[in-house]
Amino acid sequence: VASPVYVLRVENEMPPERLAARLPALCEAAGLDGVFQSGDLVAVKLHLGEKPNTGYLRPPLVKVFADALKNGGSRPFLTDTCTLYNGRRQNAVDYLNTAREHGFTPEAAGAPVVIADGLVGGDQVMVDIPGRHYGQVPIAIAARRAHAGLVLTHCTGHMGSGYGGGIKNVGMGLASRAGKLMQHSDAKPSVNREKCTTCGLCATWCPAAAIAIDNKAHISHEKCIGCGECHSVCRYNAIKWTWGATSQLLQEKMVEHVMGVVEGRREKWAFVNFAVNITKNCDCLGKVEPRECPDVGVLAGRDLVAVETATLDLIDRAAGNRLFSRLWPQTDHRLQVRYAADLGLGSMEYELVEVK
Numbered sequence: 001v002a003s004p005v006y007v008l009r010v011e012n013e014m015p016p017e018r019l020a021a022r023l024p025a026l027c028e029a030a031g032l033d034g035v036f037q038s039g040d041l042v043a044v045k046l047h048l049g050e051k052p053n054t055g056y057l058r059p060p061l062v063k064v065f066a067d068a069l070k071n072g073g074s075r076p077f078l079t080d081t082c083t084l085y086n087g088r089r090q091n092a093v094d095y096l097n098t099a100r101e102h103g104f105t106p107e108a109a110g111a112p113v114v115i116a117d118g119l120v121g122g123d124q125v126m127v128d129i130p131g132r133h134y135g136q137v138p139i140a141i142a143a144r145r146a147h148a149g150l151v152l153t154h155c156t157g158h159m160g161s162g163y164g165g166g167i168k169n170v171g172m173g174l175a176s177r178a179g180k181l182m183q184h185s186d187a188k189p190s191v192n193r194e195k196c197t198t199c200g201l202c203a204t205w206c207p208a209a210a211i212a213i214d215n216k217a218h219i220s221h222e223k224c225i226g227c228g229e230c231h232s233v234c235r236y237n238a239i240k241w242t243w244g245a246t247s248q249l250l251q252e253k254m255v256e257h258v259m260g261v262v263e264g265r266r267e268k269w270a271f272v273n274f275a276v277n278i279t280k281n282c283d284c285l286g287k288v289e290p291r292e293c294p295d296v297g298v299l300a301g302r303d304l305v306a307v308e309t310a311t312l313d314l315i316d317r318a319a320g321n322r323l324f325s326r327l328w329p330q331t332d333h334r335l336q337v338r339y340a341a342d343l344g345l346g347s348m349e350y351e352l353v354e355v356k
């Protein structure tokens with residue numbers, strides 16, 4: 001059965017305020033008010049920005065959704081989890097300060113911020129799921145205690161999964177620290193000694209103290225948790241990473257954590273993908289990256305698999321090629337979508353409804 005996916009087309013590089021003015025029509029067309037009941041505590045999941053990356057969704061865009069929820073009588077809160085790596089979001093205090101610096105105040109963004117997995121990423125509930133890798137996954141407590149969820153995703157490429165969209169935003173982004181470790185456990189990098197300049201940046205960011213710098217950087221595979229940060233921060237392309245089988249495992253495990261988030265209440269979640277400002281890497285990367293294709297639009301629906309499939313199709317059409325296959329040729333980035341469909345999380349068939 002084809003699931004409806006609502007799409008609001010946008011002009012290239014549209015300013016956030018102009019885009020915000022058009023979003024209420026999308027909320028209405030997609031029937032978001034039918035998902036959330038009066039009194040519901042609604043987890044609005046988004047990435048609140050890693051410095052100095054500027055790809056995150058801006059507060060005026062988020063406020064449109066928060067206001068729509070409040071007008072319907074529900075109680076939204078903006079939420080994300082602590083990161084594994086040593087950035088500005090590794091614990092709730094640093095993250096809340098970063099969010100405020102990015103303008104995510106209740107006045108500007110329409111709702112308060114609650115870090116979903118507590119002070120240092122350990123506040124979780126174990127959720128039983130019928131997965132192939134896991135029968136139970138650890139999910140950030142606020143994501144499960146909320147009555148409902150609205151997922152706002154800025155879609156980008158991603159080093160590990162090729163594409164980082166709604167599935168990654170939920171599966172990685174609402175897993176507790178333990179859940180993130182489970183998803184990353186299969187990947188291990190190594191150092192190209194010819195290219196390493198011993199600048200030491202990778203060792204500074206490594207959350208597992210797995211990198212020693214002597215005459216070159218050296219990675220201890222015993223300590224490494226496979227988070228990928230060293231690869232992201234190295235400016236000299238000196239960290240080698242062979243994805244392939246490990247990307248498949250990462251994507252499948254990510255999908256199983258999505259199951260953990262929505263299990264037992266799928267009808268209470270809705271998904272909005274912003275296919276704009278599409279970069280090679282995700283917004284966790286600590287630098288600003290160029291656009292890889294013209295902006296597409298904003299897609300919304302209640303079926304995550306359908307929203308993700310439509311997003312990828314429209315991005316490929318705008319790019320004139322299979323964009324994420326070109327950016328990450330070793331990775332089969334649509335595997336996550338197929339696996340989610342296989343596990344019954346939604347349908348890859350969709351009917352596109354244009355929103356004026």
Ligand code: SF4
Nearest residue numbers: 196197199200202234
């Ligand atoms: S960041 Fe790159 S160049 Fe710098 S020490 Fe690490 S591997 Fe070497």
Ligand code: SF4
Nearest residue numbers: 206224225227228230
């Ligand atoms: S060495 Fe391992 S744990 Fe450290 S940053 Fe790289 S991938 Fe992450």
